[in-house]
Amino acid sequence: xxxxxxxxxxxxxxxxxxLSQKGHNVTIFEKRDKIGKEVCSGLISERLWNFIPxxxxxIKNKVNYCRVxxxxxxxxxxxxxxxxxxxxxxxxxYVASLAKKSGADIKLNTTINEIPKEFDKVIGTGxxxxxxxxxxxxxxxxxxxxxxCYVNKKDYSDVVDAWPMDDGFCWRIPRGENIExxxxxxxxxxxxxxxKFALExxxxxxxxxxALIPQGIIIPKERSVTICGGxxxxxxxxxxxxxxxxxxxxxxxxxxxxxxxxxxxxKLKQFFIPRVFVYKILTKLVYFAGNNVPxxxxxxxxxxxDFIF
Numbered sequence: 001x002x003x004x005x006x007x008x009x010x011x012x013x014x015x016x017x018x019l020s021q022k023g024h025n026v027t028i029f030e031k032r033d034k035i036g037k038e039v040c041s042g043l044i045s046e047r048l049w050n051f052i053p054x055x056x057x058x059i060k061n062k063v064n065y066c067r068v069x070x071x072x073x074x075x076x077x078x079x080x081x082x083x084x085x086x087x088x089x090x091x092x093x094y095v096a097s098l099a100k101k102s103g104a105d106i107k108l109n110t111t112i113n114e115i116p117k118e119f120d121k122v123i124g125t126g127x128x129x130x131x132x133x134x135x136x137x138x139x140x141x142x143x144x145x146x147x148x149c150y151v152n153k154k155d156y157s158d159v160v161d162a163w164p165m166d167d168g169f170c171w172r173i174p175r176g177e178n179i180e181x182x183x184x185x186x187x188x189x190x191x192x193x194x195x196k197f198a199l200e201x202x203x204x205x206x207x208x209x210x211a212l213i214p215q216g217i218i219i220p221k222e223r224s225v226t227i228c229g230g231x232x233x234x235x236x237x238x239x240x241x242x243x244x245x246x247x248x249x250x251x252x253x254x255x256x257x258x259x260x261x262x263x264x265x266x267k268l269k270q271f272f273i274p275r276v277f278v279y280k281i282l283t284k285l286v287y288f289a290g291n292n293v294p295x296x297x298x299x300x301x302x303x304x305x306d307f308i309f
Contacts, residue, residue: 001025001259004119005104006112007126008035010092011229011247014051015123016099016106018255026104027119028096031111035096036089037127039146039211041173041180043160044244045081045306048091051248055094061085061176065159066305073294080304083160085175088244115225121259122225128212130232132225141216141234144168144241145190148182149205155179163197164287169240170197179203184213184241213241217272219265226261228254237305238276239283245306246272279308 001024005012008030016028043063063083068075100106115122115135124132128143155174163170168185170193181203183194198205216234219227227233228251230243235250237243250268257264289296 001120002118003027004029004116004122006116006122006124006132007130007229007232008092008096008106008108009037009125009127009229009231010088010095010244011232011251012123012125013092013095013099014248014251015125015228015254016104017095017102018251019258020099020102020104022255022258026099028099028104028106029110029112029116030106030108031126033109035106035108036087036092038089039148039209040088041148041171041182041242042086042088042091043083043173043242044086045079045083047081047245047306048084048248051252052095052098058086058090058094059084060087061156061158061174063158063160063174067159067161068290069161069163070290070294073290073297073299075290075297076300077305078300078302080302081306083305085173120224121261123254124225124227125229125232127229127231128214130227130229133218133220133227133232136220136222136225138218138220138227139216141214141218143187144184144213144215145187146182146184146211146213146241147190147194147208148180149208150175151179151181151203153179164290165193166287168193170194172201181205187212215241217269217276219268221262221265223261226254226264235272238280240305275307282308 003024003026005016005028008028012028016026019026066077124130156176157174161172170183173180214234218234230236230247253268254264
């Protein structure tokens with residue numbers, strides 16, 4: 001089939017690679033002059049290598065724990081599966097190179113303003129402001145704002161820190177050659193809260209980067225056009241805003257049901273909607289307990305940050 005993929009982030013590159021390997025004629029359209037998502041923590045579980053060939057050169061640091069810092073209690077979470085810290089942009093370019101080698105045609109500097117007509121199937125993977133979603137006049141997901149900056153200090157420790165807040169959280173990630181600080185919060189409050197957090201943690205905000213973090217699953221009920229990817233479809237984790245493993249899982253659901261987009265929609269919702277519902281409730285319960293009755297929460301716990309069930 002002749003397939004258009006609009007957006008060459010991790011989702012678009014992965015779909016282009018896999019569909020090309022299956023013999024489809026794939027064109028990937030990217031509006032920018034280069035490939036690679038710049039505003040992302042790149043904290044991803046080693047499940048990543050279940051989807052793409054392992055590439056040690058991408059890894060900046062490895063993480064096994066997360067400290068959740070509530071006002072009166074610190075909870076240490078051990079990751080059931082180790083996490084790696086990498087550059088999201090470098091990962092995108094790596095997967096795009098796999099797509100290109102498999103025969104996908106990647107067109108940079110190409111802005112798509114409407115749904116391409118000359119293709120059998122069209123897949124929108126364009127991020128938080130996905131043009132395919134907008135052309136289909138679908139509802140918009142709830143958007144959080146992610147802000148981050150880097151401190152030029154080496155840190156190869158294997159612990160990330162999180163500070164829960166109302167409807168969001170701040171974080172600290174050791175990236176090896178530097179340290180990342182960030183926040184996910186209501187767009188109207190994010191900068192004010194991040195400035196306050198910087199003062200409390202004694203770091204200076206320089207070269208601040210920002211990105212929208214959509215939440216709320218949106219998949220069209222169309223036979224020839226669909227959306228895939230965490231930001232494009234609002235498929236991001238309720239507790240962290242992350243989504244690479246969820247994104248690649250949704251891409252595999254699409255691939256396993258291709259070219260039937262209606263079946264893909266059904267299977268994706270069947271898999272993710274119960275999980276998102278439970279995760280939202282658990283996140284609210286943990287935040288409430290941590291801030292009000294912290295003694296109810298264990299001091300240590302082993303968790304799987306990708307999937308609870």
